[in-house]
Amino acid sequence: MTAPAIGARFVAAVPSRRCDSMVSMRRLIAAVALVACSSPEADPAPTRPAGWHVARGFVRDPDGRAVILRGVNVGRKTAPYLDFHGPDDFRRISQTWGMNAVRFLVFWTAIEPTKGVYDRAYLEKVAERMRWARDAGLLVVVDAHQDLFGEPFGGDGAPRWACAEEHYEKYVPRTPWFLGYTDPHLQACVDGFWASTALQDSLAGALVEVAKTLRDNEAVIGFEPMNEPHWGSGAISAFEETKLQPFYERIVPKVRAAAPHWLAFLEPGANRNLGIPTRLQPLPFPNVVYAPHSYDGAAESGDGFNPAAQEVLASNVAALRPEADALGAALWIGEYGGDTSKPGIGAYMDGEYDGTGRVAGGQMYWIDGRDGGYATHEADGSEKPVLLDAIVRPYPMRVAGDPVRWTHDRVGGVFTFVYRPDRSLPAPTEISLPARAFPSPPKVDCGGCTFELEGNRLRITKPAAGEEVTVTVRR
Secondary structure (H helix, E strand, C coil): CCCCCCCCCCCCCCCCCCCCCCCCHHHHHHHHHHCCCCCCCCCCCCCCCCCCEEECCEEECCCCCEECCEEEEECCCCCCCCCCCCHHHHHHHHHHCCCCEEEEEECHHHHCCECCECCHHHHHHHHHHHHHHHHCCCEEEEEECCECCEHHHCCECECHHHCCHHHHHHCCCCCCHHHHHHCHHHHHHHHHHHHCHHHHHHHHHHHHHHHHHHCCCCCEEEEECCCCCCCCCCCHHHHHHHHHHHHHHHHHHHHHHHCCCCEEEECCCHHHHHCCCCCCCCCCCCCEEECCEECCHHHHHHHCCCHHHHHHHHHHHHCHHHHHHHCCCEEEEEEECCCCCCCCHHHHHHHHHHHHHHCCCEEEECCCCCCCCCCCECCCCCECHHHHHHHCCCEEEEECEEEEEEEEECCCCEEEEEEEECCCCCCCEEEECCCCCCCCCCEEECCCCEEEEECCEEEEEECCCCCCEEEEEEC
């Protein structure tokens, strides 16, 4: 892939005037081929790609608008692998919080608990939830989640049969949990996966079953083949080039054979979480979304977030955009989040929001749950205001043009959005203004644009004049 735009189709112009009848048939054929005996016709404009696609650094909807995917992760890492979410919960994400997407976790072990046997009951339950998401107006990215290879190591992801029992029996858990990756027995299972095309094809086969199950649901726009890919015992420096890149090049076409319209959301190696820039190269297929995660290392160590580090965090988030650009991809942060029981959670989430707004990226909070820690709700189901006030924020949902940047002052109640309008697109630019941020009808200044307010949504039907325009919304 050399550029994010998918190949535009051009219709060859055929001369409409008949050549002189005295011209021989041979010369007529040559004349038609060279368009020599007729007036040249102007090339028709290239047609827009049908369906969801990636172009000019953004996910685009079928209307050609840039779509900022902003929402939450949804899922449960242990059996039955489905969280509490019902139709009302999906509507809450969309209508109350003003978000437009979920990253929905699925698990290889849940799909294929026995080698070669797919759990149709689980897949149907996933399909049911995708129907609820669709009915709530949400878009969905399906994430093949894994942590610590699989459940026998205290994680999730691969089925038990994907590695030898002796490695599970000899494993010694570590604290914090991610230090489990240093155990040689867990590493042996990870190494075995990367060395085995058969195991990789089994994972691909499981995702193909997911694709067959969900491909007709228009809410599902793409898939993520693996969460936080790890290098095992191999060299970090060579992991993406020698293992992860070939894996993506094998698995994405297999899944797209079942769901050709799905976007590919591809994470760098988990080493990106350590601050090491990705070494992934442009992929040999279109419609790729670069899908890193963003966490602050100091906060993740358990001491909470230092507000003095907010600018550094925002700059680190913004630095992900050049990596996406180098891949010819859109930018979407598949996970960000923080432990609400630790200090500094508001400043932590502000830094994540600010950094993403600087480079117009999407982001998904980890996680919409009810178990304390990183969850949006307490165990009793009550909301966590300190967290939700920081993540339920205004943002551009669909942009008829190219987003440039946005900011939101939570204290002053001012949201500013800058974009370059594409006036050839008839669909409106839509901005989410959740009631949590704008409890009263907001004041809109868009430089003379034509707009309408409906619920928690601002629609700009005719942008102001200028190559770059600014929309300001005040509480």
